[in-house]
Amino acid sequence: DIEMTQSPSTLSASVGDRVIIVCRASQSISGWLAWYQQKPGKAPNLLIYRASTLESGVPSRFSGSGSGTEFALTISSLQPDDFATYYCQQYDNYPWTFGQGTKVEIK
Amino acid sequence: EVRLSESGGGLVQSGGSLRLSCVASGFIFGGYPMNWVRQVPGKGLQWVSTISGTGDHTYYADSVKGRFTMSRDNSKNTLYLQMDSLRAEDTAVYFCARGPPFDYWGQGTLVSVSS
Numbered sequence: 336d337i338e339m340t341q342s343p344s345t346l347s348a349s350v351g352d353r354v355i356i357v358c359r360a361s362q363s364i365s366g367w368l369a370w371y372q373q374k375p376g377k378a379p380n381l382l383i384y385r386a387s388t389l390e391s392g393v394p395s396r397f398s399g400s401g402s403g404t405e406f407a408l409t410i411s412s413l414q415p416d417d418f419a420t421y422y423c424q425q426y427d428n429y430p431w432t433f434g435q436g437t438k439v440e441i442k
Numbered sequence: 443e444v445r446l447s448e449s450g451g452g453l454v455q456s457g458g459s460l461r462l463s464c465v466a467s468g469f470i471f472g473g474y475p476m477n478w479v480r481q482v483p484g485k486g487l488q489w490v491s492t493i494s495g496t497g498d499h500t501y502y503a504d505s506v507k508g509r510f511t512m513s514r515d516n517s518k519n520t521l522y523l524q525m526d527s528l529r530a531e532d533t534a535v536y537f538c539a540r541g542p543p544f545d546y547w548g549q550g551t552l553v554s555v556s557s
Binding site for chain 1: 477486487488489492501503504537539541542543544545547548549550
């Protein structure tokens, strides 16, 4: 199975900060990586797919980058609505696997 | 508007069975693979199973293989997850999702397995 490791697990930041979340895969996933945002009690929401393609309707302050085994989600200027938990997911090989999540908290 | 709506969750004893359903609307259901993803409250996301658009191919996480069966009825725009031999560790919120990538999700249904 491909293991996905996110860092950090928790991130404290202020409104306006630039935030970067890193996701590493245990083997190359050829760019088949998605990022999701989840708020308490809600289903996850797709932000980025194919490592760097912004999902329709997602604000442009979100961007994805990376290839091979190392990927990043960047929020260019953190907004109040962005405090949530973020997950990466590989869909290159079964079983699809998620990272453990990164909780973005208010500093 | 794409909508996914799960039902069928509840409280069941260890060793029991449940069948979850997910009704889809707003898109050509048979044109997409569909998935079940679960989440223990307060914990992370775990992929459970995927079914192809035609229903010919299914894939399962090792933790549920042989106990869970995923199916679909494209004439009814409905996805199913038959869960047998349930264990306490199957307790979670179960989401259906379209994809991959998982671009639309249902609201989730809670399955609680008591030991």
